[in-house]
Amino acid sequence: YDNGGDALDYAVDDGVLHVGVFDAMGHGLPAAGVAAFALSAYRHSRRLGCGLLDTYAAMDQAVRDQFPGERYVTAVIAQLHLETGRLTWVSAGHPPPLVIRHARVARTLSAPPAAPLGIPLEGPPAELAEESLEPGDLLLLYTDGLTEARQRNGEMFTVTGLAEFIEREAAAGQTAPETLRRLRQAIVERQAGELRDDATAVLVEWRRGGEADLLP
Numbered sequence: 001y002d003n004g005g006d007a008l009d010y011a012v013d014d015g016v017l018h019v020g021v022f023d024a025m026g027h028g029l030p031a032a033g034v035a036a037f038a039l040s041a042y043r044h045s046r047r048l049g050c051g052l053l054d055t056y057a058a059m060d061q062a063v064r065d066q067f068p069g070e071r072y073v074t075a076v077i078a079q080l081h082l083e084t085g086r087l088t089w090v091s092a093g094h095p096p097p098l099v100i101r102h103a104r105v106a107r108t109l110s111a112p113p114a115a116p117l118g119i120p121l122e123g124p125p126a127e128l129a130e131e132s133l134e135p136g137d138l139l140l141l142y143t144d145g146l147t148e149a150r151q152r153n154g155e156m157f158t159v160t161g162l163a164e165f166i167e168r169e170a171a172a173g174q175t176a177p178e179t180l181r182r183l184r185q186a187i188v189e190r191q192a193g194e195l196r197d198d199a200t201a202v203l204v205e206w207r208r209g210g211e212a213d214l215l216p
Contacts, residue, residue: 052079059073080204089129100137
């Protein structure tokens with residue numbers, strides 16, 4: 001095992017789920033350090049009550065100031081209004097989220113990508129993307145360590161393979177925690193127990209009806 005550059009964070013505040021997934025450049029302790037710094041900047045903005053666009057701007061500036069020209073972080077930060085299912089998110093050069101609907105159809109949620117955090121690129125400003133979830137939807141945020149996991153023959157898992165895996169588990173009625181446990185096992189077995197990259201996933205189920213199964 002080694003230090004990794006992936007991180008995640010979530011919180012529920014006043015009926016809104018705040019969730020973010022981060023993937024820092026490189027591996028080892030330097031990547032872990034910048035990922036932790038980006039996560040701290042995210043939490044700071046969230047606790048101040050900032051919107052997603054202001055949060056992105058604050059995180060980007062913080063990483064630039066702390067690691068000028070040295071490091072960057074890709075990220076997806078999102079908010080889900082638990083009463084209505086309104087999902088908003090910002091993508092900072094990160095793989096797009098997946099939605100699995102009716103336990104059988106997975107699709108990517110496209111959004112205009114902003115520059116990764118910490119990269120001083122000239123271009124259009126970050127944009128807020130929006131989607132309306134339906135009861136029973138699953139929302140998956142992940143890092144490329146999942147989709148780029150390879151077997152010994154070099155074959156990658158790919159986004160398609162990831163989507164098909166989640167579809168099968170959803171169709172079988174598995175809960176989100178059990179689905180992630182099986183996904184972790186599949187990725188580890190695929191690489192013979194030796195991960196070549198950090199692999200992180202957050203799976204959210206909205207009004208799927210299985211919440212009571214998790215209660216003691």
